[in-house]
Amino acid sequence: MAIPVEQLADEMYEIVKESAGVKKLKGGDLTKAMVAKYGDDVSRADVKAAIRVLIDSGRCVYGYFGGSSIELPHTEAAENQ
Amino acid sequence: MPDNELKLPLLDQLEEGPWPSFVKDLKEQAARRPQVGQLLEQLEQSYENRWDYWRGTAINVPGYGGGIIARYSDLGEKFPQVAQFHTIRVIESPGFVYSADALRQLCDISEEYGAGIMQLHGMTGDILLLGYDNEKMMDACEALMDNGWDLGGSGNGMRTIPCCIGPARCEMACYDTLMLTKYLTDKYIGYLHRPEFPYKFKFKLSGCGNDCANSVSRSDMPVIGTWRDDIQVDQEAVTRFVKEMGQEWVIGNVTSRCPTRCIHLNGDQIEIDNRNCVRCMHCINVMHLALAPGKDRGATLLIGGKRTVRSGDMVASVLVPFQKLDSDGAYRAFSGIVERIWDFWGEHGNEHERVGEFIDRVGLGTFLDGVGLEPDPQMVANPRSNPFIKFEEYAAPRLDGEPHKAANVLNREPDREEDYEGEQP
Numbered sequence: 001m002a003i004p005v006e007q008l009a010d011e012m013y014e015i016v017k018e019s020a021g022v023k024k025l026k027g028g029d030l031t032k033a034m035v036a037k038y039g040d041d042v043s044r045a046d047v048k049a050a051i052r053v054l055i056d057s058g059r060c061v062y063g064y065f066g067g068s069s070i071e072l073p074h075t076e077a078a079e080n081q
Numbered sequence: 082m083p084d085n086e087l088k089l090p091l092l093d094q095l096e097e098g099p100w101p102s103f104v105k106d107l108k109e110q111a112a113r114r115p116q117v118g119q120l121l122e123q124l125e126q127s128y129e130n131r132w133d134y135w136r137g138t139a140i141n142v143p144g145y146g147g148g149i150i151a152r153y154s155d156l157g158e159k160f161p162q163v164a165q166f167h168t169i170r171v172i173e174s175p176g177f178v179y180s181a182d183a184l185r186q187l188c189d190i191s192e193e194y195g196a197g198i199m200q201l202h203g204m205t206g207d208i209l210l211l212g213y214d215n216e217k218m219m220d221a222c223e224a225l226m227d228n229g230w231d232l233g234g235s236g237n238g239m240r241t242i243p244c245c246i247g248p249a250r251c252e253m254a255c256y257d258t259l260m261l262t263k264y265l266t267d268k269y270i271g272y273l274h275r276p277e278f279p280y281k282f283k284f285k286l287s288g289c290g291n292d293c294a295n296s297v298s299r300s301d302m303p304v305i306g307t308w309r310d311d312i313q314v315d316q317e318a319v320t321r322f323v324k325e326m327g328q329e330w331v332i333g334n335v336t337s338r339c340p341t342r343c344i345h346l347n348g349d350q351i352e353i354d355n356r357n358c359v360r361c362m363h364c365i366n367v368m369h370l371a372l373a374p375g376k377d378r379g380a381t382l383l384i385g386g387k388r389t390v391r392s393g394d395m396v397a398s399v400l401v402p403f404q405k406l407d408s409d410g411a412y413r414a415f416s417g418i419v420e421r422i423w424d425f426w427g428e429h430g431n432e433h434e435r436v437g438e439f440i441d442r443v444g445l446g447t448f449l450d451g452v453g454l455e456p457d458p459q460m461v462a463n464p465r466s467n468p469f470i471k472f473e474e475y476a477a478p479r480l481d482g483e484p485h486k487a488a489n490v491l492n493r494e495p496d497r498e499e500d501y502e503g504e505q506p
Contacts, residue, residue, distance in 0.1 A: 027277050028427070048277075055144060055275065062146030064139035068237035068276030073141075 008050035024069035148232025170233030194221035206243025244286035254288030255306030279430035308375035318371035385437025425451035
């Protein structure tokens with residue numbers, strides 16, 4: 001049974017939150033985590049759609065340094081206010 | 082800030098000489114905008130101290146992963162108006178053709194929200210709008226999108242696609258570069274706005290071997306127009322050309338400059354050994370009224386070009402010798418190849434590894450296996466010197482105990498010659 005995209009997004013958000021400050025996660029890492037959990041019930045397209053939900057809602061942002069990681073919104077160290 | 086208040090002795094030197102100077106233009110702009118004066122003052126200080134005071138990072142516009150190149154100044158307290166001086170990348174029109182209204186829109190947005198400085202076009206092909214702070218940058222993005230513009234690519238995703246002017250104004254174009262640019266941009270806009278790859282991925286589209294889009298050394302996947310039948314020759318026009326320029330000139334400037342010596346002047350007629358023609362375009366460029374590309378036109382797909390960063394400059398090499406690009410079906414076949422490359426590279430590429438570096442690391446045979454393409458002799462630019470070709474069976478093991486293993490491409494049964502009949506130029 002296919003897993004709803006919103007549910008995937010929520011679960012991926014928790015993973016990103018737990019990894020914040022420890023490891024920068026990329027889209028592939030989240031895909032592997034979801035496939036490991038749900039097997040054939042999730043596809044890469046589902047995970048991509050869930051990532052878009054996270055980015056569009058502003059719950060996560062793309063990081064630039066060290067590869068295109070998916071991170072919690074933050075202030076870059078270079079930024080001056 | 083009036084011009085006479087700026088103390089810029091080093092920058093002033095850049096105004097000397099007969100060539101155009103950005104300093105002169107920016108000084109004029111500074112007379113209306115103090116922000117630009119501070120930009121010049123910071124640059125003067127950079128020249129004086131030989132130090133770059135810009136710090137770069139990324140800014141996320143909601144829903145996007147790129148398009149804004151953030152620049153923060155280390156001298157923000159001294160030059161507060163350039164403390165944040167970001168650049169917005171905007172997707173350009175294919176072939177760089179604009180209506181006057183479109184340019185006015187960009188100018189208005191640039192004047193209202195930014196420093197009033199635009200660059201058409203950057204090396205990436207994008208329109209660059211310079212000089213935005215965090216707040217006005219978002220307003221400028223809204224204004225751009227309200228007028229039908231969209232943000233360009235940056236970061237580890239597909240980049241904005243530049244192309245040559247193509248059939249819009251060039252008789253040499255072997256496929257519709259403008260249409261393919263629009264097709265790829267529309268189809269892959271998600272990849273352009275969201276950095277989902279190991280590193281950047283650039284297309285550049287050139288309609289013929291003249292490569293006006295600089296694709297072969299500046300893009301991961303150049304698409305260069307070509308043909309697979311014979312060069313079209315108008316012998317009457319050749320005769321007129323020879324009569325006008327003289328035989329000696331034609332031999333010295335056309336036939337003897339053919340890289341494969343496949344073109345000959347016989348009296349006042351041209352003879353071409355098309356089988357040995359490498360489509361370099363030289364004879365067609367010089368005798369463009371007498372010679373033209375063949376009628377069976379398409380494109381060569383190449384892979385792996387890039388400028389220096391992680392490793393040195395790489396020139397792209399052939400991936401698909403000939404691909405028709407004249408129908409929706411042909412476009413879909415092309416995008417199928419592209420997506421297989423993205424899947425394989427995305428899965429196995431290292432962080433910040435361009436696709437050319439990836440092929441260099443894993444070997445062309447493995448790459449072709451991964452993307453489901455058959456090896457072809459035309460993929461080898463120079464035998465034994467092409468960096469993508471690895472001959473593992475001849476190389477010493479890199480680690481003790483590592484077994485010798487031939488690249489997959491060498492294990493393949495050779496095809497029969499007749500399989501290629503009629504398919505290759």
